[in-house]
Amino acid sequence: MIYHLLRYLQRFDFPGEHLINFLSFRAMLTSVTAMLIAFFIGRRIITWLQRKQIGETIRDLGLEGQMQKKGTPTMGGIIIIISIVVPVLLFCDLTNVYAQLLLFTTLWCGALGFADDYIKVFKHNKDGLNPKAKLLAQMILGLVVGMTVWLSNDIVVREKVPVKAGVANIVAQGNSGSLNVDSETLVAQDSGWKMENVVKSTKTTIPFVKNHEFDYKWLSPFKGKWGWYCKWGIYVLMIILVITGCSNGTNLTDGMDGLAAGTSAIVGVVLGILAWLGGNLVDSNYLNIMYIPGSGEIAIFMSAFVGALMGFLWYNSYPAQVFMGDTGSLTIGGIIGVGAVLMRKELLLPILCGIFLVESLSVMMQRGYFKYTKKKYGEGRRVFKMTPLHHHYQKEGIPAIIQKPVRAIPEAKIVARFWLIGIILAVATLALLKIR
Numbered sequence: 001m002i003y004h005l006l007r008y009l010q011r012f013d014f015p016g017e018h019l020i021n022f023l024s025f026r027a028m029l030t031s032v033t034a035m036l037i038a039f040f041i042g043r044r045i046i047t048w049l050q051r052k053q054i055g056e057t058i059r060d061l062g063l064e065g066q067m068q069k070k071g072t073p074t075m076g077g078i079i080i081i082i083s084i085v086v087p088v089l090l091f092c093d094l095t096n097v098y099a100q101l102l103l104f105t106t107l108w109c110g111a112l113g114f115a116d117d118y119i120k121v122f123k124h125n126k127d128g129l130n131p132k133a134k135l136l137a138q139m140i141l142g143l144v145v146g147m148t149v150w151l152s153n154d155i156v157v158r159e160k161v162p163v164k165a166g167v168a169n170i171v172a173q174g175n176s177g178s179l180n181v182d183s184e185t186l187v188a189q190d191s192g193w194k195m196e197n198v199v200k201s202t203k204t205t206i207p208f209v210k211n212h213e214f215d216y217k218w219l220s221p222f223k224g225k226w227g228w229y230c231k232w233g234i235y236v237l238m239i240i241l242v243i244t245g246c247s248n249g250t251n252l253t254d255g256m257d258g259l260a261a262g263t264s265a266i267v268g269v270v271l272g273i274l275a276w277l278g279g280n281l282v283d284s285n286y287l288n289i290m291y292i293p294g295s296g297e298i299a300i301f302m303s304a305f306v307g308a309l310m311g312f313l314w315y316n317s318y319p320a321q322v323f324m325g326d327t328g329s330l331t332i333g334g335i336i337g338v339g340a341v342l343m344r345k346e347l348l349l350p351i352l353c354g355i356f357l358v359e360s361l362s363v364m365m366q367r368g369y370f371k372y373t374k375k376k377y378g379e380g381r382r383v384f385k386m387t388p389l390h391h392h393y394q395k396e397g398i399p400a401i402i403q404k405p406v407r408a409i410p411e412a413k414i415v416a417r418f419w420l421i422g423i424i425l426a427v428a429t430l431a432l433l434k435i436r
Helices: 002-012 017-021 023-051 077-091 097-121 131-151 165-176 183-188 224-253 259-278 281-287 296-316 325-342 346-352 354-377 411-434
Strands: 203-205 213-215
Touching: 017 023, 023 077, 023 259, 023 296, 077 097, 077 296, 077 325, 097 131, 097 296, 097 325, 131 224, 131 325, 203 346, 224 259, 224 325, 224 346, 224 354, 259 281, 259 296, 259 325, 259 346, 259 411, 296 325, 325 346, 346 354, 346 411, 354 411
Parallel strands: none
Antiparallel strands: 203 213
């Protein structure tokens, strides 16, 4: 709302109002605001949760330090949601369709996670929300996002954007230091220049190929009118799968103090950078990636996202004073999935979100192998000592195919190592933009 107020004041030449045109200024302002909100409301919300006796129920699974967490307040995802929503409402362009979709995702997934936590805590049902109902709600979100990407005239791709000779000369002179050019404002305001090749496209970014592009229409068995409907149907289905998978993957990763929050913050930084580049005429042209008009607002949203997670980590780092619960984990996963889809970067997620992917695969492998061996041998056997994967490193003395490490590793060290792996994957994802 401050954004729209300052935009209005520009007609009166109000001092300092032009700062709001700079994405970098708004990104820093949004991030710091989100962090401060999380820091100051965190203690009050934790106290309120303790007063309401909203504590985590712990089953003794023989993990090091596990029972010490009993009674720690859960549903701390409320801190994350508030810390994201408030700065976004203040500093984002609320007329931007990308900001609207991400805001809707935050509230939708937050409500879904809150319902799940509410059933667990207040109804004393450890299973929480019905898994089918949860899955259906995630698929509905994916469908809403997918149909909006399909039908909205504001979601377009400007492929192979030609930079006019005059613009190229200005940028070249600016890079050489002979001319001070404000390319950020130039791109943010679109400068009134007419761009070509504005299309409704099913193209997305893919690594290791020359043009970094993959078109879902290549999967369509039809051509012509039916092919047009088929390619969009495939794309919408892919969007549903990505959003559902991200939401559940993050949920499974939330099992150690600071693990999900820290790893997601790293992912959020990369998504913010990719949104910045994809929404910048000059940078997208240089990197030979799709220019997506208006996607700079995704970078602003991701700044709030990262700031909120950093503020939450103040209370969630080991030993945690509060857990995010499904209220936080489902929200985080939904934001990551929707953000990647809107930037046409969903096929980079297996690398960028490699930790979430491996955590999910470990659970599927464990369950599948256990059921198979129980049916074949009459006794279920394990691949890992315990899943999700991060618990495998905490457990010892359980027969499993993979026994290493033999000794349990302290929780804080496991989390730190997962963070380091997340940083390596983040750097690798960005490096792929120059590998073709």
